[in-house]
Amino acid sequence: MVAYHLAASQNASVSELLQDVVVLFDPSYNPDGLQRFSQWANTHKSNILNPDSNDREYTEAWPRGRTNHYWFDMNRDWLPVQLPESKVRIQSFTEWLPNILTDHHEMGTNATFFFQPGIQSRVNPLTPKMNQTLTREIGNFHAEALNKIGSLYYTEESYDDFYYGKGSTYPDVNGSIGILFEQASSRGHIQESDNGILTFPFTIRNQFNTALSTLKAAKNMRIKLLDYQRTFYSDALKEASQSKQKSIVFGNSKDPATAYRLAEILKRHKIQVHSLAKNSTVKGKRYAKEASYVVPLNQKKSKLIHAMFDTQTKFKDSLFYDISAWTFPLSFNLNYSFEKSIALAGSEIKTLAIADDKAIEQSTYAYLLEGHGYYTPKFLYDLLDAGIRVKVGLKPFSIEGNSYDYGSLMIPVANQNMNSEMLHKKIIEAASGLMLTIRSVSTGLTEGIDLGSRNFETIKKPSVAVLVGDGVRSYDAGEIWHLMDTQYEIPVTKIDVRQLSRIDLSRYTHLIIPSYSGSLLNSSTKKIESWIKTGGSLVAYRDAIKWVNKSELSKVELKSFEREAKGIAFDQKDNYRGAQNIGGAIFNTDIDRSHPINFGIEQSTLPIFRNSRIYMEADEQSYNNPIRYTKNPLLSGYISKEQMNLLKGSVPFKHVRKGRGNIILLTDNTNFRAYWYGTNKVFANTLFYANFMR
Numbered sequence: 001m002v003a004y005h006l007a008a009s010q011n012a013s014v015s016e017l018l019q020d021v022v023v024l025f026d027p028s029y030n031p032d033g034l035q036r037f038s039q040w041a042n043t044h045k046s047n048i049l050n051p052d053s054n055d056r057e058y059t060e061a062w063p064r065g066r067t068n069h070y071w072f073d074m075n076r077d078w079l080p081v082q083l084p085e086s087k088v089r090i091q092s093f094t095e096w097l098p099n100i101l102t103d104h105h106e107m108g109t110n111a112t113f114f115f116q117p118g119i120q121s122r123v124n125p126l127t128p129k130m131n132q133t134l135t136r137e138i139g140n141f142h143a144e145a146l147n148k149i150g151s152l153y154y155t156e157e158s159y160d161d162f163y164y165g166k167g168s169t170y171p172d173v174n175g176s177i178g179i180l181f182e183q184a185s186s187r188g189h190i191q192e193s194d195n196g197i198l199t200f201p202f203t204i205r206n207q208f209n210t211a212l213s214t215l216k217a218a219k220n221m222r223i224k225l226l227d228y229q230r231t232f233y234s235d236a237l238k239e240a241s242q243s244k245q246k247s248i249v250f251g252n253s254k255d256p257a258t259a260y261r262l263a264e265i266l267k268r269h270k271i272q273v274h275s276l277a278k279n280s281t282v283k284g285k286r287y288a289k290e291a292s293y294v295v296p297l298n299q300k301k302s303k304l305i306h307a308m309f310d311t312q313t314k315f316k317d318s319l320f321y322d323i324s325a326w327t328f329p330l331s332f333n334l335n336y337s338f339e340k341s342i343a344l345a346g347s348e349i350k351t352l353a354i355a356d357d358k359a360i361e362q363s364t365y366a367y368l369l370e371g372h373g374y375y376t377p378k379f380l381y382d383l384l385d386a387g388i389r390v391k392v393g394l395k396p397f398s399i400e401g402n403s404y405d406y407g408s409l410m411i412p413v414a415n416q417n418m419n420s421e422m423l424h425k426k427i428i429e430a431a432s433g434l435m436l437t438i439r440s441v442s443t444g445l446t447e448g449i450d451l452g453s454r455n456f457e458t459i460k461k462p463s464v465a466v467l468v469g470d471g472v473r474s475y476d477a478g479e480i481w482h483l484m485d486t487q488y489e490i491p492v493t494k495i496d497v498r499q500l501s502r503i504d505l506s507r508y509t510h511l512i513i514p515s516y517s518g519s520l521l522n523s524s525t526k527k528i529e530s531w532i533k534t535g536g537s538l539v540a541y542r543d544a545i546k547w548v549n550k551s552e553l554s555k556v557e558l559k560s561f562e563r564e565a566k567g568i569a570f571d572q573k574d575n576y577r578g579a580q581n582i583g584g585a586i587f588n589t590d591i592d593r594s595h596p597i598n599f600g601i602e603q604s605t606l607p608i609f610r611n612s613r614i615y616m617e618a619d620e621q622s623y624n625n626p627i628r629y630t631k632n633p634l635l636s637g638y639i640s641k642e643q644m645n646l647l648k649g650s651v652p653f654k655h656v657r658k659g660r661g662n663i664i665l666l667t668d669n670t671n672f673r674a675y676w677y678g679t680n681k682v683f684a685n686t687l688f689y690a691n692f693m694r
Contacts, residue, residue: 118157
């Protein structure tokens with residue numbers, strides 16, 4: 001509508017505006033969700049519009065229209081840039097580098113209209129104060145426009161400018177002004193609200209008028225905005241040149257793919273990335289030239305680099321609209337270090353490219369690879385799907401001058417369903433582009449477990465189902481679907497909770513229940529229990545653990561927290577309660593690398609993302625606690641003292657043997673927003689190695 005207005009208007013003021021202002025429109029706006037929502041609303045529309053909020057039109061079916069094809073919130077992917085829509089969006093943003101970006105959204109029906117500035121105590125400290133000054137000045141134009149049409153509005157409440165992965169905040173760390181608009185939603189054509197009858201045209205009117213008021217502000221504040229952006233980048237370069245920190249090195253000597261994917265994100269943001277000049281050891285950590293990168297800090301995007309690599313554990317506020325931590329090298333589980341020089345930097349990487357595949361010699365005996373590579377699950381499934389027998393080593397060993405860690409894979413040549421030439425060809429094909437190191441060996445004798453040892457277990461091909469539908473958190477389900485479909489290329493069957501009682505589960509090896517707050521039919525629960533006892537593996541995430549307890553599939557001891565409020569006034573109760581939430585922070589764990597859940601993880605610690613308050617007590621037997629939060633676990637983000645005391649020493653993983661099957665419990669999201677590459681391995685290990693956790 002705004003585009004039409006600007007293109008078709010004969011008004012002199014519009015013509016004058018377009019002489020001074022370049023206007024770009026982002027056509028994405030969650031296209032899949034938009035189609036999903038509009039189809040629902042139009043399907044249930046009556047000839048006589050009914051504003052009764054109980055009408056089916058206003059209760060959209062799961063997963064509802066907020067998300068994209070894989071059920072992701074597109075307005076959280078500006079920083080991770082993992083989805084196709086975001087990749088194009090960020091490319092456009094970095095090419096044009098706008099002075100103002102408006103981010104139009106909807107909120108609850110009983111609200112009014114919000115525009116920024118947001119809550120001042122929650123502005124990210126990397127955002128210059130002048131950004132908020134200009135935001136407030138632009139806000140005066142919005143207030144004037146809304147006053148003229150009599151619309152209610154508010155500012156500096158509800159929403160904040162902390163997480164840089166949103167459309168309204170990503171501009172703030174790039175020299176632009178991000179503006180969030182939140183309009184009370186009619187959730188359809190017309191609906192009752194606390195502020196009277198709310199119609200769809202009314203909601204559009206507010207968005208339309210504030211879009212125009214933004215353009216008016218841009219024209220009137222043109223010099224200020226241009227000066228601000230120029231100053232933003234000159235100040236950033238000045239700060240970087242004066243800082244003792246000159247560069248960041250990151251990598252993983254045994255997992256080049258994960259380091260590559262982080263470098264890929266940096267390049268999408270137009271951040272300069274260099275190769276590592278030579279193999280190096282920094283602060284006791286080994287960095288391999290072919291699996292590491294160096295980022296100079298004295299560059300235009302230095303603030304954005306700090307936003308992606310810094311950690312923060314102290315805050316002015318204890319409430320957050322979104323997550324409080326997103327440190328990328330931690331989410332990728334990479335070694336990294338801030339350095340006082342750029343001596344480690346090689347040449348700048350102009351075009352990032354996957355290295356050529358390493359040659360794999362044909363073997364007459366066996367092929368070996370360690371399990372550290374990110375795409376090991378993809379490679380493994382490809383072989384299993386072709387009927388190739390693959391074994392996993394439960395203990396380390398060395399052979400022909402090379403060491404192999406827990407979880408290394410062995411592909412014997414003999415007794416396969418194809419001859420040695422075809423096997424060799426298939427292995428090369430399956431490994432193509434995955435950055436894996438696969439070696440051929442000519443003997444089964446090793447230093448450690450021999451290749452014919454019982455400590456090599458045969459891996460079965462997983463057949464995976466994931467529970468979806470009412471009660472399941474769609475974001476979590478979508479992240480699992482996306483990971484398996486796009487990264488591992490493993491088929492996954494999405495089973496609706498309403499259909500579960502009628503489905504034969506025997507065809508599946510795994511049933512994954514993402515965070516779930518519903519209640520299954522007793523017949524469905526009994527079916528799951530019987531399926532587990534006959535060999536199935538149930539993987540339950542987050543709130544689904546409570547369902548496992550309630551349904552008595554297993555009894556897990558959970559820590560609880562109850563605090564008596566003293567001296568808290570009525571108007572502070574929401575803040576008091578909210579301070580106990582964990583909106584999203586990063587914590588450290590000690591891991592037992594010999595346990596199959598940790599196969600492929602090189603380090604003895606693992607950063608984990610947590611946004612739940614589910615705490616499982618550790619087992620008395622230490623070998624049953626292969627992942628355990630450390631005594632001082634906070635790496636980055638906010639957590640209250642009370643929640644920290646519950647977290648210390650608790651365990652985010654439990655394995656329960658039931659009959660011939662398994663129940664695997666995970667308190668935390670290992671696949672958060674598609675960029676937690678470091679803990680994706682934990683999820684993958686539940687698919688391939690559940691039967692070896694006994």
